[in-house]
Amino acid sequence: MLEHGGRLREAARRFKRPVEQWLDLSTGISPFAWPVPTLPQSIWQRLPETDDNLSGVACDYYGAPAALPVAGSQAAIQALPLLRENSRVGVLEPTYAEHAEAWRRAGHAVRSVTQAELPQLLGELDVLVVVNPNNPTGRRLDAEQLLGWHAELAARAGWLVVDEAFMDVTPEHSLGGYTDRAGLIVLRSLGKFFGLAGVRLGFALAQPALLQSLEQELGPWAVSGPARAVGLAALRDASTQQLWRYRLQNASERLDALLTQAGLSGGAGCGLFQWRESERAEQLYLNLARQGVLVRLFPALNGLRFGLPHHQRDWERLEQALNTRMRKRQ
Missing domain, CATH: 3.90.1150.10 (Aspartate Aminotransferase, domain 1)
Incomplete structure (x- = not known):
């Protein structure tokens, strides 16, 4: 563990x-917890329904073309490595250990890379994982830098995975609006900014075909009905x-x-x-x-x-x- x-x-x-x-x-969870409303009893009695427009509301909030609700960004962190054949994966360090562990557990060749090393090593990678702003150091990379790395990876069918769990305070720096580009995957978390970590709700932003593959990997009812209801209300509360x-x-x-x-x-x-x-x-x-x-x-x-x-x-x-x-x- x-x-x-x-x-x-x-x-x-x-x-x-x-x-x-x-x-x-x-x-790094907000001390200010968004006030959760009383939920109808029916939400607790029924299976989750995915036609509630949670994805659409998330797209509006994140400025993204497509969004998939997941049971916290951790669910996507663990499932994304299962969608690729064995790959050479770089994780920009130092950062949150779960990313490297998930790719390694899925059988990929994982290496830690620093920002200084990346210009020389990017050509040797199929996937690059970046946490932005970084956890735990707070380092934030410019969108132009990240999109440049993505373009090089995408030219050979590679991926750039950007974990933006701590981006909500500065949404102007998000790459969510660029996720119609092949191979660019952005992960977001409801729990950090809204102070609702116990809800276990996050979103993957990427091209629809990739999100469909991720949804199939996660299986039905991946996000609970109460979590979906809370997410809808919080994301609409401008x-x-x-x-x-x-x-x-x-x-x-x-x-x-x-x-x-x-x-x-x-x-x-x-x-x-x-x-x-x-x-x-x-x-x-x-x-x-x-x-x-x-x-x-x-x-x-x-x-x-x-x-x-x-x-x-x-x-x-x-x-x-x-x-x-x-x-x-x-």
Whole structure:
């Protein structure tokens, strides 16, 4: 099993602190949860129906020609490698480990590549996987750069897979509008931006023929009826989306300033998290955890990902924990 953020119960056991006493900043999920309406009882009693126009509403929201609802973008991550014969797959690193694992599990030859190496190595790849904005570093690549890579891959029937799970705060940088091009696949997630990770709803954006193959691989009723209903309502709620973007961008900038003030400067981030590298990353992780503040440690990168606090008391608690860490260093 690969590690993920949000393992609050595990942290509670490890540090012997009850779950309710933690401030969990270990994920990149919005602290502002979109208000889920009361759903009709019939939605829970009937099998999901795919003629509810969820795909059409998703196309409007993402600016894409075609969209396939999936049970979280993770479902597409695991299924896409099954749609190709053995391929040479590059994963732009460092990034979320699930992509490389899914392609490797399906029998493909997977290699990690850096952005500096890519100009020399792209000609040796059939598939390139990019997370944009990147998880966990927050790196964001320009659309022009990505489309250039796609054009080279598509010329030999290759794929560019772009995971845009954290793109909703900055939709102007999405490649969704270009997914009518052969071999360009964009993955989106409802859970991160709308704060609805438990709904398990995401979307694959690509040419219709590829989406049809993906749908056949996933099988019938891949997305539950309640998830479809919630997705329809959230994607249509333009006023809340606008408010969420404003609140999340402000919160991310506030977190950046707080971390910098605490001596953790020179990082990066996006509208849903901040990233910091430090030789003392593991010690900082432990210091915060002992105070009941859970962040995500990436030991191989000497880095920490900080999710966004919600209430003012959460901000004050994080600031106090960081200040305690600074006093210990002094």
